[in-house]
Amino acid sequence: MIISTINVNGIRTAIKQRSSENRGLLAWLAQTDADVVCLQETRASDDQLAAAVAPAVADGWHLAAACAQLRGRNGVAVLSRRPIDAVRVGFGDDEFASHGRYLEVDVAGLTVASVYVHTGEAGTERQLEKERFLTGLASRMTALASDRDAVVCGDWNIAHTEHDIKNWRGNVKKSGFLPSERQWLSDLLASGWVEVMRVMHPDQPGPYSWWSWRGRAFDNDAGWRIDYQLANRRLAARVVSARVERPEAYALRWSDHAPVTVKYA
Numbered sequence: 001m002i003i004s005t006i007n008v009n010g011i012r013t014a015i016k017q018r019s020s021e022n023r024g025l026l027a028w029l030a031q032t033d034a035d036v037v038c039l040q041e042t043r044a045s046d047d048q049l050a051a052a053v054a055p056a057v058a059d060g061w062h063l064a065a066a067c068a069q070l071r072g073r074n075g076v077a078v079l080s081r082r083p084i085d086a087v088r089v090g091f092g093d094d095e096f097a098s099h100g101r102y103l104e105v106d107v108a109g110l111t112v113a114s115v116y117v118h119t120g121e122a123g124t125e126r127q128l129e130k131e132r133f134l135t136g137l138a139s140r141m142t143a144l145a146s147d148r149d150a151v152v153c154g155d156w157n158i159a160h161t162e163h164d165i166k167n168w169r170g171n172v173k174k175s176g177f178l179p180s181e182r183q184w185l186s187d188l189l190a191s192g193w194v195e196v197m198r199v200m201h202p203d204q205p206g207p208y209s210w211w212s213w214r215g216r217a218f219d220n221d222a223g224w225r226i227d228y229q230l231a232n233r234r235l236a237a238r239v240v241s242a243r244v245e246r247p248e249a250y251a252l253r254w255s256d257h258a259p260v261t262v263k264y265a
Helices: 011-017 026-029 046-052 054-058 126-145 180-190 196-200
Strands: 004-006 037-038 062-066 077-078 086-090 103-107 110-116 150-155 193-195 226-234 237-244 260-264
Touching: 004 110, 004 126, 004 226, 011 026, 011 046, 011 237, 026 054, 037 110, 037 150, 046 054, 046 062, 054 062, 062 103, 077 103, 077 110, 110 126, 126 150, 126 180, 150 260, 180 193, 193 196, 196 226, 196 237, 226 237, 226 260
Parallel strands: 004 037, 110 150
Antiparallel strands: 004 260, 037 077, 062 077, 086 103, 103 110, 150 226, 193 226, 237 260
């Protein structure tokens, strides 16, 4: 089973406006060897999302989605080459039930979740909302940890260590690298989850998965590693390989994130 996760930064833009030169989400889906692809920040209604990925569905992909109630915001989805046996939206918290931030599917005996954690802003209500979401997410993941093979994939908007952000000194007081957020992730990992990319690439900077569109962040590899696959221990023991599919050049990018792809035996 090969699983990829990618924040598409607006699925219609990822498909249409960045589709030249054989790039874009549809071109990537046509050539990827992934069995399951988790998407975040689709920013589309159910109808818009279905229309955007219709060529992929016609090519055999199965779609499940959780779109946000607010127009043009958030949105998560899962595409699977294998039939999807069950779909669950949210993790039981009414506050976030319609926010389009969490989706679980069961496929081929495995539970796969796509999550889009808030960006947040230190010292504001946005950060408090992020913290409430993290509390609910941790509770759901506690239930998943020993239930069956499970992996939670997505844009976590937290760089865990100094190895996960190029300019960590300039971000120690900003959301995404706050001590409390990093401790939350440490606690989650201690509870039975494994961040498989870091296990496969220990004690080194990166590999980063997000770079600003601005300036020369991409060319200089001045990025953040905020896109993770967290597998429970039983599934993590089956990891064969993990990589970030970083484009070869800025002009080939179709999102400000890059796919994070893991192969499980």
